Amino acid sequence: MTTTGAARPRSLSNSFSTFLYQRPRLVLALLLVPPLLWLGIIYLGSLFTLLAQSFFSIDDFTAQTIYEPTLATYARLFTATNLSIIFRTLAMASVVTVISGIIAFPLAYYIARFASGRMKALFYVAVMLPLWSNYLVRVYAWKLILAKEGAIHWSINSLGLGPVLDWILTLPVVEGSSLSTSYIGTTLTFVYIWLPFMVLPIQAALERVPRSLLEASSDLGARPNETFRKVIFPLAIPGIAAGSIFTFSLTLGDYIIPQLIGSSRPFIGQAVYQFQGTAGDIPMAAAFAMVPIVIMAIYLAIAKRLGAFDAL
């Protein structure tokens, strides 16, 4: 029985394999070129088209796009109306991010530090299933729940707290005839939809905290509270930052939720949608779409400093 490779008869596949083995660069190219071509041409290509479009303008009379580089569209972007749309969206994204963090942290902490075995699997599935189940269906569920004749209004009225809710709904910022037409409803739905994106990175960050660190902390005389504040929480910050990238970015670009639930005042996503659709003003839609991209670039730079990319 021959044992050396050289003595074996060389099949075609064998020699081709050797050929490839000696040329790792070729293998790399063969593997990397198809996905890069796809993403480069279709995705990056489109992004650059969008960027280019934002430097064109639209003729007021013919409604045709004029293909000459200009900053006129960007000048039109910064009107009071548009700035208030941008501000409103930023405020909503911030509120949604903060509330998601507050609800997600204890859940993630419990899964990471206390749940084990079956319980842990149950919690994990309970977080993952909503993440992957249908987005529109989940938004629609809140439309049912928040409606004037729906479950929340019904329960609150049954408890005799109807007047309290009515009073809250007349407050300046939240104002709406029911929860489903107020900012409260929009916020609740946003938080519900993006919450898993916040839970998972925090949980991952907490799982990575070595137990020896906690033992060391308590050996050195720290109370559980102190250990939490000085050891666990700081180590969870990259996870929180990573989660906030998703909640923030996804809220910035969404146009379905504010359209279905909330007041009629538009968000960035709806503005983009209307400019490209009913208004047919592609340059303006493109310029508006640049707003979330720029905001996210700034946000990512900050998140990177907080170590978010190591926690993704």
Added chain:
Amino acid sequence: MRSKASPVSDRSKGQAGWGLKSAAWFGVLYLNLPILFIILYGFTTDDASYSFPPPGLTTQWFAVTWARADFWEALWLSVQVAFASMLIAMVLGTFAAAAMYRFKFFGKEAVTLLILLPIALPGIVTGISLRSAFSLGDVPFSYFTIVLGHATFCIVVVYNNAIARLRRSSPALIEASMDLGADTFQTFRHVILPNLATALLAGGMLAFALSFDEIIVTTFTAGQQETLPIWMFGELSRPRQRPVTNVAAIFVMIITFVPILAAYYLTRDTDDVAGSGK
């Protein structure tokens, strides 16, 4: 070492305070209760508003939905789109994962960013850039433009699953196979592929679910075609036969839950497969 550590870690797991416990349960219920309302309202006799509690229960909406040709058309289009996107994403995602795992090269970080970008940027940005590119290039909106958009953001799901599995699997297995005389293809077929198969399948199923559910990018890349989410969105603004939307939603949930749960079970126990430790 390991046997010594385990009783200690069990003890330190400890008991959570009731405050933490209830906060955690609140999170879980908040995430999962609303879906039950979709199911409940699929059976209501009230077809014009969302009154709670429902005035009566009926199963007639299942029959009504079953008889709607437009529902079946939308469902079939969604299945076709999701299947095509899944296949493209599985091929491209696996290729990318293999390249990123196996090689170090200049610009690797940029490639990672490029793969992540379609899900890191808001869907509306992806949607509108594709739309403006298609209309500049005079590409007619069709089934293919929908698939083009979907496959783009599905690649990352397959990529993530594949690269996570590759990172967990031991290079020693591959070296052993090569040392025992297998060539690259044999190693790939008998060692790497069986190791990777469940991760790929899981990634593919998640890609299917992701594409099947997508609405934002689809709104921009579809012409007259209606995928199921777009059909449902249209139904939402119609005043009559509201529960038909719920019945469709129940269908959608069943169709996406199956691959998601399957993906979960396929990747669940792979964390500590023997010999795959880092």
